[in-house]
Amino acid sequence: MTIDWSTDYDIFDPEYIKEPFPIWDELRKTCPVPHTERWGGSWMPTTYKDVHDVAHDTEHFSSREVLVTPPPEPSEEAEEFVIQLGGDVAAPPITSDPPEHTWARRLILPYFSPKAIEPYEPLTRDLARSLVEKMLPEGRGDAAEGYAQQIPVRIIAKMLGIPESMSDEFTSWVRGALEIGATDAEVRQEAFRNIITYLYEQVMARKEQRGDDILSKLLDADVDGEPVPDYHIIGTGVLILVAGIDTTWSSIGSALWHLATHPEDRRRLVNEPEIMPLAIEELLRAYSPVTMARVVDKEVTVNGRTMCPGERVLLSFPAANRDPEVFENPDEVILDRKQNRHMAFGAGIHRCAGSNLARMELRVAIEEWLRAVPEFSIEDESKVTWAGGQVRGPRNLPVVFSA
Amino acid sequence: MKVRVLDDKCQGHGRCYGLAPEVFESDDIGNACVIGDGTVPAGQEEAAQLAADNCPEFAIEVIPD
Numbered sequence: 001m002t003i004d005w006s007t008d009y010d011i012f013d014p015e016y017i018k019e020p021f022p023i024w025d026e027l028r029k030t031c032p033v034p035h036t037e038r039w040g041g042s043w044m045p046t047t048y049k050d051v052h053d054v055a056h057d058t059e060h061f062s063s064r065e066v067l068v069t070p071p072p073e074p075s076e077e078a079e080e081f082v083i084q085l086g087g088d089v090a091a092p093p094i095t096s097d098p099p100e101h102t103w104a105r106r107l108i109l110p111y112f113s114p115k116a117i118e119p120y121e122p123l124t125r126d127l128a129r130s131l132v133e134k135m136l137p138e139g140r141g142d143a144a145e146g147y148a149q150q151i152p153v154r155i156i157a158k159m160l161g162i163p164e165s166m167s168d169e170f171t172s173w174v175r176g177a178l179e180i181g182a183t184d185a186e187v188r189q190e191a192f193r194n195i196i197t198y199l200y201e202q203v204m205a206r207k208e209q210r211g212d213d214i215l216s217k218l219l220d221a222d223v224d225g226e227p228v229p230d231y232h233i234i235g236t237g238v239l240i241l242v243a244g245i246d247t248t249w250s251s252i253g254s255a256l257w258h259l260a261t262h263p264e265d266r267r268r269l270v271n272e273p274e275i276m277p278l279a280i281e282e283l284l285r286a287y288s289p290v291t292m293a294r295v296v297d298k299e300v301t302v303n304g305r306t307m308c309p310g311e312r313v314l315l316s317f318p319a320a321n322r323d324p325e326v327f328e329n330p331d332e333v334i335l336d337r338k339q340n341r342h343m344a345f346g347a348g349i350h351r352c353a354g355s356n357l358a359r360m361e362l363r364v365a366i367e368e369w370l371r372a373v374p375e376f377s378i379e380d381e382s383k384v385t386w387a388g389g390q391v392r393g394p395r396n397l398p399v400v401f402s403a
Numbered sequence: 404m405k406v407r408v409l410d411d412k413c414q415g416h417g418r419c420y421g422l423a424p425e426v427f428e429s430d431d432i433g434n435a436c437v438i439g440d441g442t443v444p445a446g447q448e449e450a451a452q453l454a455a456d457n458c459p460e461f462a463i464e465v466i467p468d
Contacts, residue, residue, distance in 0.1 A: 109432035351414040
């Protein structure tokens with residue numbers, strides 16, 4: 001079946017997940033702001049300018065729903081929990097609009113500044129090194145499942161003061177929330193229920209005994225002299241967990257996929273490590289994992305298309321980052337690209353709060369992989385799998401090492 | 404050459420202090436500030452321009468001599 005991408009696009013179509021680039025190219029030329037009725041209905045601007053404009057327009061677009069499909073009806077149990085806690089958990093500040101957004105974001109930014117992230121670099125490096133070294137005797141491994149997927153979850157657990165032994169559970173919850181749950185309401189509900197219940201217990205435990213972690217710090221923080229409500233702390237925990245894991249893991253996986261399939265880039269990165277900072281930005285641009293959503297609050301026209309209150313708009317940062325109006329040869333990865341205003345971390349007031357952490361993890365993961373395995377290639381193309389929709393990246397990436 | 408960060412535009416992407424750490428630095432929440440009075444040290448002109456060309460918020464102004 002062929003899809004009419006301008007009137008009936010499907011971000012969960014296997015073709016879109018695997019190779020969205022030609023679809024965006026065609027849309028930019030013929031219908032730059034397509035609409036679909038699928039998955040609750042949405043608009044999807046595809047040019048850099050339109051995505052940039054919508055991301056900055058907090059007057060017409062709300063962030064109260066940022067997932068690419070509408071939320072399921074809340075269960076009775078969930079509604080009771082809101083009453084018990086005195087407020088909706090949500091995931092502030094990503095789900096906040098101004099003015100709440102201003103203080104909710106200010107509250108967490110200090111934990112993600114470059115200085116705050118620094119202590120996590122040696123930890124990330126040791127972890128990456130031990131993961132790749134485990135694969136060396138076999139001379140092969142799954143660079144997504146066995147490497148990329150294993151790194152961010154452990155760093156996030158550390159930041160939240162949660163034992164590493166929870167890693168597999170977290171990974172499965174986050175996939176339930178963002179990947180499988182995007183098209184399966186029951187899975188999504190179950191995943192968020194698990195995450196919120198777990199974080200609720202953690203916050204209650206921190207009340208008894210503080211640790212050196214973000215949840216403890218939020219308990220001691222105040223906003224205009226008032227303590228931060230529990231539901232807000234739990235919500236911010238939800239954000240850190242849900243947004244900090246499969247986003248970065250997808251980015252690491254896509255970067256390794258690129259290096260596995262482009263030997264000239266791989267060798268260049270090994271031989272010219274000084275281009276690493278630019279290369280990381282270029283890999284982020286070319287394989288931006290995250291698409292976010294907004295809900296229209298006031299009628300507005302974007303590039304000739306009128307959007308009405310309540311409608312959903314998908315912010316495809318990945319599409320924006322391949323716009324030839326802004327990026328020369330956008331489909332080509334140029335490791336030392338000089339002009340690169342990519343929006344892999346979004347733009348405007350909702351710029352990814354964890355971008356410094358994500359960038360560090362990506363860089364360290366690539367450095368340590370290449371140090372141990374400078375030469376590698378895809379072992380079996382048919383076994384490479386991709387996830388997409390909200391977050392795009394490889395889920396299985398079997399590679400074989402060569403001398 | 405001098406540089407200036409437009410505070411009302413900066414959203415703390417960190418691209419400038421990542422790519423030109425001798426010209427820009429981060430404040431305690433990750434937003435960018437110029438080091439000193441924004442005069443670009445000799446030999447850092449290219450890095451300063453790179454920072455400006457990588458800012459997704461168009462928040463860096465390069466002022467040539």
